[in-house]
Amino acid sequence: MRRATAALVEEHWQAQERIGAQVASQALAHWSRVNPHSLEESGAAWLAWMLALVRRERRRSRDQAAAFYRLYRALETGHTVPPLSGEYVGETTTLGELREDWADQADTIRTPEPDDGEEIRLDGFDWPEEPEEHHDRAAVASLISQGPAKVRQHLDQADTDEARGRLDDGGFLQELEDAVDTAGRSSAGAADREVLRGGRDLIDQASKQDRRVVGWARVTDGTPCAFCAMLASRGAMYTSQSTAAGGGRRKPKGAPDGRVRANRRPPVALEDLTRYHNGCHCQTVPIYSRNDFMTPQARDYDRQWQEVTRGMTGAEARRAWRRHIESSRN
Known part of the structure; x- marks a missing residue:
């Protein structure tokens, strides 16, 4: 692997990691609003907020992945594909323009390169549409199973445990707090994964129809x-x-x-x-x-x-x- 390509691949996973980590952090902060004593109501509000966040950042992951794909393909083959936006940009572009786009999407510092002026031809290519409804269903299922469902499971177990005693017992309340914290961390990890689904799925589907991919x-x-x-x-x-x-x-x-x-x-x-x-x-x-x-x-x-x-x-x-x-x- 050439040094320039290896460096770009490294930048790509790091840029995606930043998106996922930021979402996980926001998810964990918002989880504090989930009240186990009014789980249905607070859990539903949390899920609605989270789904809006995941949708927005999933698009960012997708846009970033497309910029990576265009520059990576150009470095590897001397050819690239049109922008994800569908905007007509002519039949050629340059490495410099592709690097500018990548730097904007990845929020990195753009360093001029000697071959920035190299002309890159655009191949005919149709980007795959995002299956938004499928991704939304996957996100909802993952967030619920890793968050509110884990808390509900703990509450249901306590209700059927005759040896437990009162639900306001100090030992139980500490266990409940620990269970809520664990569910918060799990749901934050799920949010991270669901957001990165946007970029991962785009590269997966695009590369399957890219005739140059081996x-x-x-x-x-x-x-x-x-x-x-x-x-x-x-x-x-x-x-x-x-x-x-x-x-x-x-x-x-x-x-x-x-x-x-x-x-x-x-x-x-x-x-x-x-x-x-x-x-x-x-x-x-x-x-x-x-x-x-x-x-x-x-x-x-x-x-x-x-x-x-x-x-x-x-x-x-x-x-x-x-x-x-x-x-x-x-």
């Missing part, structure tokens, strides 16, 4: 879980068409012909590559070259995998990897 790769955030780090360590997953055309994984350097390292993982599925959990700020990016796609961080995780799981396969290897990653995060 595969995808997972890019981790700064502190990935074991599952995300494992996905990143696998490098590129190629489309069936590009693999049939000779775009499979390259032979590891120094390995004899026809042989690969014993504990090389099988290619990851796109379904797994685009799975995200609450608090995850990883991204999946399209690949435009049949060469092995590995960011510096992915190469490091690949090296660690080889060392940690040497002589292991299957569940044993995954358990060893999970212990390794969890210990490194402590």
